[in-house]
Amino acid sequence: MRHNPSLKPWWAILLITLFTSSVTAHSVIVYPGWRGNNLHSTGNMTETDGLGIGRGANASExxxxxxxxxxxxxxxMPMSNNRTKWPIKGGAVSFQPGWFAGHKTAFIYINMGYGTIPPNMSHPMIAPFQIVSPTNEEYPGTFCLPQIPLPLNANLKVxxxxxxxxxxxxxxxxALYNCVDITLAEPEDVPEVTKENCFNSTHLSARYLFAMDVQNAASSTVSSSQLTYALVPMLLVGFFGLLF
Structure with a gap:
């Protein structure tokens, strides 16, 4: 796993330039790390009979x-033996969502799987939210949540x-997927979270998600455009700035 808790913005821009010609994936976990580079595609749909994953001419590929x-x-990406320490009381997760076109808006989920090789990733850590960027083209930018708790009722220990x-x-x-393998540790044993590895780019914003009963929505006089603007901004940039 590539543990790079201090990935600089200029580094991200350089990587975007290098991978633009072949990238068909769209996010990178900056902190606490990621399993490895999955920012590429291989083969074509004809070779896999229309499947998203298939065997090449070499059966092992x-x-x-x-x-x-x-x-x-x-x-x-398979499980990594190079694990990152992450606080037992919860900690930061930072990511870059705009590594390819088509993500002016996106819904974000952050989940946890238990064990060295989790059987599933069905334990939500936070409620899902929407991110909004100024463009539908690829863009540099980092989004950070400085304090994400463990899943509700998680029975985990250091x-x-x-x-x-x-x-x-x-x-x-x-859906696009990315993972980082961690070992839970006491906060003092975890690399420090700083403004360099956990920050929010000013051109990115976030919104809460909410649900409305279809019948009520149909009888409501609220227009679709009004409903869109009724999504409450999380104002993460300003809020997180107060945490440092």
Missing amino acids: LLYPAGMQWAYPCGG GDDATIQLVEIAQHGA
């Missing part, structure tokens, strides 16, 4: 014609292994 990050649960899963729901409804 897996092809990802649509891009690795579409593959559940961790974007085509030294336990787990995996944090970042899910980005694209505008067309498909």
Whole structure:
């Protein structure tokens, strides 16, 4: 796993430039790290008979014609033995959502799987939210949540292994997956969270999600445009700035 808690913005821009020609995946976990580079695609849909994952001419080779990050649960990346320490009381998660076009808006889920090789990633850590960027083209930018708790009723202790899963729901409804393998530790044993590895780019914002009964929505006089603007901004940039 590439543990890079201090990835600089200029580094991100350089990487975007390097991968633009072949990227079909869209997010990178900056902090606490990620399983590895899955920012590429291999093969084509003809070779896999229309499947998102298939075998190549070499039976041992897996092809990802649509891009690795579409593959559940961790974007085509196997479990890593190089784990990152993460606080037992919860901690930061920072990511870059705009590594390819088509993500002017996206829904974000952050989940956890228990154990060294989790059987699933079905334990939500926070409620899902929407991110909004100024463009539908690829863009640099980092989004950070400085304090994410463990899942509700998690029975975990210092030294336990787990995996944090970042899910980005694209505008067309498909999901992109990225993971970081962690070992829970006391806060003082975890690399410090700073303004360099946990910050929010000013051109990104976030919104809460809410639900409305279909029958009530149909009888409501609220227009679709009004409903869109009724989504409450989380104002994470200003709020998180107060935490440092």
